[in-house]
Amino acid sequence: MMRETSRQALLLGGQPLEGIAALSLPQYAWQFRRISCLIEAEALLTSSPPPLGVILLEGLLASAPRHLERVLNLVPDLLWVALFPPHSLQDERTVRFIARYCHACLPLPLHPDQANHVLESTLAMASLLGRADSHPGHATPSRAGVSLVGSSPAIQTLMRDIDKIAAVDAPVLITGESGTGKELTARLIHTRSARHTGPFNAVNCGALPAGLIQSELFGHERGAFTGADRRKVGIIESTSGGTLFLDEIGDLPLELQVNLLRFLEDHRFLRLGAQRESEVDVRVLAATHVDLEGAVREGRFREDLYHRLNVLQARTPPLRERPEDIEQLANHFFQQFRREASRRVRGFSHDSLITMRQHAWPGNVRELINRVRRAMVMCEQRLITPDALGLERRNGLSREGVSLEQIRDGAEREAVIAALARNKQQVLHAARELGVSRATLYRLIEKHHLHRTLEERA
Ligand SMILES: Nc1ncnc2c1ncn2[C@@H]1O[C@H](COP(=O)(O)OP(=O)(O)OP(=O)(O)O)[C@@H](O)[C@H]1O
Ligand SMILES: [Mg+2]
CATH class of the missing domain: 1.10.8.60 (Helicase, Ruva Protein; domain 3)
Incomplete structure (x- = not known):
């Protein structure tokens, strides 16, 4: 079971809607990330797109049709479900938009059962498309990647760390900025470990609503709370024999941190509403892009849990390093x-x-x-071209809003990076090539924050 794609969707253009709120109830358990502005949507889709998007076309289509078109086109793998008030189908533009960009559509007001069914089948289709793409010889979507590309000293260090970590069974804390490969690293640790035949489940602690997270992780007994009409096996239990990846661990509510700590200590956990604890064999990998030590200092993260998770560490380096x-x-x-x-x-x-x-x-x-x-x-x-990539070439010519100093800085940074790369990060050789002293080059490396690359090589 892959929890990463489980019931998470972007809700674009949404004022709070009754039907949507119903879909977040435990029996449906959809998690919506609400975004009403297209600029914000663009930023999210460029950095971490969900597999499914739900869109309220009406207002957006009227105010910014071209921008909307761009946003809907941004991520080829993402499937959209349009919500529309029945009267809007008299408008040809709305009909064209739905037909061209959306995988399914739902009339308002929403009927939760029907909406749940359509969202489920769209999510299943998104996952099938992902799998079909990943067959050899086809374009492989990023989600299917199982190797680290790159040969920088920083990536070589990470690869060596992954191999060492995969050989043992202790908890691991994976840190790194958004999009640097934390989840990929977790998958690699799993596939290279003795647990590779067991399940790998990923849970985003930040995306689960606080009220649901305990029963999602630990499961619940029938009748544990209103609406719990069946016993539910939690993610921890369903990962038996495998690896559990707890993403954005910094977002785990404090009251659940103690349960997780207990689980890490003796592999025992209590289903919500259960009389006795159960035992399960699961390895926990956790990731965060926030400073957990800071969260500990501020009292938002338990220090004992931090130390328990932080037995082994892996850091995914940002691309600019x-x-x-x-x-x-x-x-x-x-x-x-x-x-x-x-x-x-x-x-x-x-x-x-x-x-x-x-x-x-x-x-x-x-x-x-x-x-x-x-x-x-x-x-x-x-x-x-740079244009097609949506990037602007900095060519050293003065542009509006860019000072000469910034242009010089950019050129200097580029020259240092290139010289170090050509000289296999050997400072002495790179300095000679650039015609500066070794001390000057070290100063430039500090100034442009390039020292990590060197440290990792050492
Ligand atoms: N070194 C790499 N080689 C190949 N693909 C990579 C590499 N690093 C990351 N990727 C790909 O980049 C995408 C983002 O990686 P991943 O989801 O693991 O990042 P993340 O650190 O978990 O991001 P976030 O903080 O946003 O959750 C994935 O498709 C992943 O396969
Ligand atoms: Mg991630």
């Missing part, structure tokens, strides 16, 4: 998505490779995947 991996990653995803792109597209222009190195990649590898995939579909030339 390993610019030498960008070209390899871009080519890797280019090969994966070849089949869905125009045959004319052959690769990346020199300019786009330089621009990708200059970009700060706040969404990291996930952002890179989305930009490459979109560019492959949209590009009209033989080589992908």
Whole structure:
């Protein structure tokens, strides 16, 4: 069972709707991320798209049709379900939009059973499309990846750490920015461990509503609370013999942290409403993109749980700390998505490779995947341009709002990165090539925050 895609959806354009609230009840257990503004939706879809989107077309279509079109086109794997008031079908534009961009549609007001059925079947289709794409010879969606691409010292360190961690059975804390490969790292630890034949289940602690998380994780007995008409096996129990990946562990409510701590100590847990504890053999990997130590200091995260989870650590480095991996990653995803792109597209222009190195990649590898995939579909030339990637080439010429100092800084950073990469991170050789002293180059490495790459190589 893969919980990562379980019943999570983006709700776009939504004022609170009665039918939607009903779908969040335990018997349906849908979790909606509500977003009403297209700019916010674009940011979310570029960094961490869910498999399913629900959209209230009416207001958005009237106010920003072109922007809406762009947002609906952004993630090819995401399937949309349109909600519409029956009268809106008299409008041809609405009908065209639904037919062109949506996988299914539902009339308002929503009937929870019917809506649940449609959402379930759309989610199942999204998952099938993902699997079909991942067959050899087809474009592989990012979700199916099971290897780390990259050869920077930082990635080599991570790979070595994964192998060491996979050989033992202790809890692991995986830290790293959004989109850097925390979940991929967790999957690799699982597939390389003795548990690889058991299940791998992922739970996003931040996405589960506080009221549901306890019964989702630990399960409940029949009659444990109003509406619990059957016994429910929790995720921990269903991961027996395998690996449980607790994503965004910093979001786990304090009152559940103690239950998790108990479980980590003796592998025993109590189903909600049960008289006796049960025992299960599960390895726990946890991930966070927030500073857990800070959360401990502020009293939002239990110190004892932090230490229990933090027995082993893995850190997924951000892309800007390993610019030498960008070209390899871009080519890797280019090969994966070849089949869905125009045959004319052959690769990346020199300019786009330089621009990708200059970009700060706040969404990291996930952002890179989305930009490459979109560019492959949209590009009209033989080589992908910075424009098609949605990136602007910084060419050293003055642009509005950019100071000379910023331009100099950018060029300096680029030169240092390139020299270090050409010289296999050997500071002495890179300094010689750049015509500066070793001390000066160290100062520049500090200034541009490039020291981590070197440390990891050492
Ligand atoms: N080194 C890598 N090589 C190949 N693919 C990668 C690499 N790192 C990340 N990816 C891919 O990038 C995407 C994002 O990775 P993943 O979901 O593991 O990141 P994350 O750190 O869990 O992100 P978030 O914090 O947003 O949950 C996935 O499709 C993953 O397969
Ligand atoms: Mg993740």
